[in-house]
Amino acid sequence: MARYSEKSRDTVGEALHKEKKGKLRSGRSGKKVTSRKQAIAIGLSEAREKGQKVPPPPKGSASSKKSSGKKATAKKKAAPKKSAAKKSTAKSSTRKRATATTRKAASGRAKARKTTGKKAAATNRKSSSRKKASSSKKKAS
Template identity: 60%
Template sequence: MERKYGKKASQKVGRALHEMEKGELTSGNSGKKVTSRKQAIAIGLSEARAEGAKVPNKKSPTKKSATKKAATKKTATKKSATKKTASKKSTMTKAAAPKKKAAAKKSMK
């Protein structure tokens, strides 16, 4: 059975975890201290990838998440469409209201 991760990758992850425990491991651009074990592992794997060590590729988004994005786009367009029709309705009722009042005044005279 073939191993997923190479020796270099495990060394990088081990070093990152050790630095995190000491409080020396910092995150990329922000420079904040890393407190999460998962984040330390991710940093170690990222460094191993950069050096060409044997590490599986990052997981790509699944089909479910792609369909969720498409579904949210559809609902967003539906919401904007309903907003447009609602604004048309409100302008129509406002425009029609003075005509009714004028007709009512004429009938009173």
Template identity: 60%
Template sequence: MAKYSKKASDKVGEVMHEFKEGKLKSSSGDKVTSRKQAIAIGISEAKEEGMKVPKKAKQAAPKKAAAKKAAPKKAAKKAAAKK
């Protein structure tokens, strides 16, 4: 499992400290209220500064169900004309 560098961990710690003091702002200028968002901001800032941060895990593509072949449709029999 990939690990974050010590400096990256420290950066996230600094950002969390700002978050707890209520001073952390998002890029739009609004106050950050979510803990997850604060961590994401810290990781993003660490990446920008060139610190070792593992790549985002790729999600496996959902398995496609085997396509069912539809039975060929049979043409309706025409009624024979009565004489």
């Protein structure tokens, strides 16, 4: 049984002819293809895209790496979690220090607010008593 269809052979042949003429260009970069092996690989990938009978790419090739890109990124994400646990202990200790300093600062601010509140209340009392005195003088005259 044939591994490749006739049409897939034609597609690879076209890619080789383009490579010989210097008109075959690679996918992303658009650079000119100079290698016969690369021309064959491009022809095979075009045949796969068209749905022609071509065996799947080998496991170590670039086209198979593209399809398994999601799996590789999932593994990469799993690895930093272990180091993140180490970082979290350092973060928690710095958080404890930070919260202690913020508590001190907050308590100092609260004391300041209380004193300013007392001062404000005293000035309000004074001003209200002045207003009452001035209003009672106006009524008397």
